[in-house]
Amino acid sequence: MVLRESSLDPQQASFDTVLGAGLGFSQVVKRGQTLRIVDLEGNQAVDTLFFNARDTAERYSAVDTIRAQRAIYLSSDSPLISSEGNVLLTITADTCGRHDTLGGACAAESNQVRYALEKKYMHSCRDNFLLEIQHRRPELTKRDISANINFFMNVPVTPEGGLAFDDGISAPGRYVEMRAEMDVIVLISNCPQLNNPCNGYNPTPVRLLVW
Amino acid sequence: MTEKNLILDEPLRGGQMWSRVLKRGELLRLVDVEGGACVATLLYNADLPIERYNMPDTLKAQHVARITAGNVLYSDMGRVLCSVVSDTVGWHDTITGVADAASSLEKYGAGPYQTLRNDWQRNSRDNLLVELGKYGLGKRDFGATVNFFVKVAPDREGKLSFVPGHSKAGARVELRSEMNTLIVLSNTPHPLDPNPKYAPKPVQISVRRADPVAPNDACKHSCAENERGFALTEAYFS
Numbered sequence: 517m518v519l520r521e522s523s524l525d526p527q528q529a530s531f532d533t534v535l536g537a538g539l540g541f542s543q544v545v546k547r548g549q550t551l552r553i554v555d556l557e558g559n560q561a562v563d564t565l566f567f568n569a570r571d572t573a574e575r576y577s578a579v580d581t582i583r584a585q586r587a588i589y590l591s592s593d594s595p596l597i598s599s600e601g602n603v604l605l606t607i608t609a610d611t612c613g614r615h616d617t618l619g620g621a622c623a624a625e626s627n628q629v630r631y632a633l634e635k636k637y638m639h640s641c642r643d644n645f646l647l648e649i650q651h652r653r654p655e656l657t658k659r660d661i662s663a664n665i666n667f668f669m670n671v672p673v674t675p676e677g678g679l680a681f682d683d684g685i686s687a688p689g690r691y692v693e694m695r696a697e698m699d700v701i702v703l704i705s706n707c708p709q710l711n712n713p714c715n716g717y718n719p720t721p722v723r724l725l726v727w
Numbered sequence: 728m729t730e731k732n733l734i735l736d737e738p739l740r741g742g743q744m745w746s747r748v749l750k751r752g753e754l755l756r757l758v759d760v761e762g763g764a765c766v767a768t769l770l771y772n773a774d775l776p777i778e779r780y781n782m783p784d785t786l787k788a789q790h791v792a793r794i795t796a797g798n799v800l801y802s803d804m805g806r807v808l809c810s811v812v813s814d815t816v817g818w819h820d821t822i823t824g825v826a827d828a829a830s831s832l833e834k835y836g837a838g839p840y841q842t843l844r845n846d847w848q849r850n851s852r853d854n855l856l857v858e859l860g861k862y863g864l865g866k867r868d869f870g871a872t873v874n875f876f877v878k879v880a881p882d883r884e885g886k887l888s889f890v891p892g893h894s895k896a897g898a899r900v901e902l903r904s905e906m907n908t909l910i911v912l913s914n915t916p917h918p919l920d921p922n923p924k925y926a927p928k929p930v931q932i933s934v935r936r937a938d939p940v941a942p943n944d945a946c947k948h949s950c951a952e953n954e955r956g957f958a959l960t961e962a963y964f965s
Contacts, residue, residue, distance in 0.1 A: 573866045579782070579824030583918060588792075588822070588885035599869065601829055614885075618792070618822060620783020625805030629788050629956045642803075658803075659867045663783050673881050677793040677818060679786050 522609035538708030540644030559684035559716035644705035741927025782871035810946035825851035854913035
């Protein structure tokens, strides 16, 4: 696991905001701009999808990204590959070390399967994605919500074919940074999950910056 | 002699695609006739196709990174589309996707229809898009496939390598449909298959009426998550 810091100065960022625990977000990041996500309090999962801003039928593809790098976890130098085989963004700095793209997003219905039938009422990442696209991204619908990236989340896979949701390996102030290789829409759910250790059972805010 | 429960039994040439609505209670059997096949598969609720196979939900509910007997394939709505009721292979991939036209051209060179006619070089992505188009579905509906008969093995660090010779001649897997499931598949080489020659393998497809889900069904009871998944699926049809 290789950690890489960034030389970018937050004072110089053109966009700088804090996204509260359990909230959704979307924004266009232009080609050549860099997006940083900071895990302010540690162990926060940040569920993230990307779309080509000019043609949203082209989108982040977890399986094409995994195959392109022949590796399951994302870190520095990972190209984030689209459904059309193009590079949407490249991870340029990472002080956490690895990020998940197999665990997907929590949803009311999958929470029922995973935890208990009576968990349906709980807030979820898919509800954040749907609320954000209903209000602000009318070109998108549920069918555009495919397997996402979970920044800062730890989902180890074993050679025997096992998969687990483990305690995070992130910590307060750790960040991941990526450069857009085309104009992209970033769609984020700052995960509200309370049932597993993906965010330490304690959803917390993250900071989003763009240079 | 015909089997009483047999509905369909047909060969699928290498390079071809196929689709069918597998009704609740039907059983699909795929046989890798010569060994080394790759059957890239997408699944939808045929009655409401906005509900579809969800790779992450399938993996995290069952704490697996591959598909085999005892596993089920979850939709994004917490329901079971299909159960894997038998499997002689032991590992089917669902995390490494499919080849497209560009990657096939780069790997194999040109394979045009003009010279090769129906042995031309088809790829999984385009095959699946053609078949999806027949149901009014398209690129936005295209997600992670189950790649039957394929193993791409992870090491302790998450690095992946394709396992040649994983599926042997006569290998078979059986899916029981728990919903009315639109199943769309393409019998075309996996993009990480190291064979430099385009050589898709024949597959035999058959559909039968399945035995009713027994009270002690292995897929339903392989974990508490699947018991809840079956309960949600049964509630949908009750």
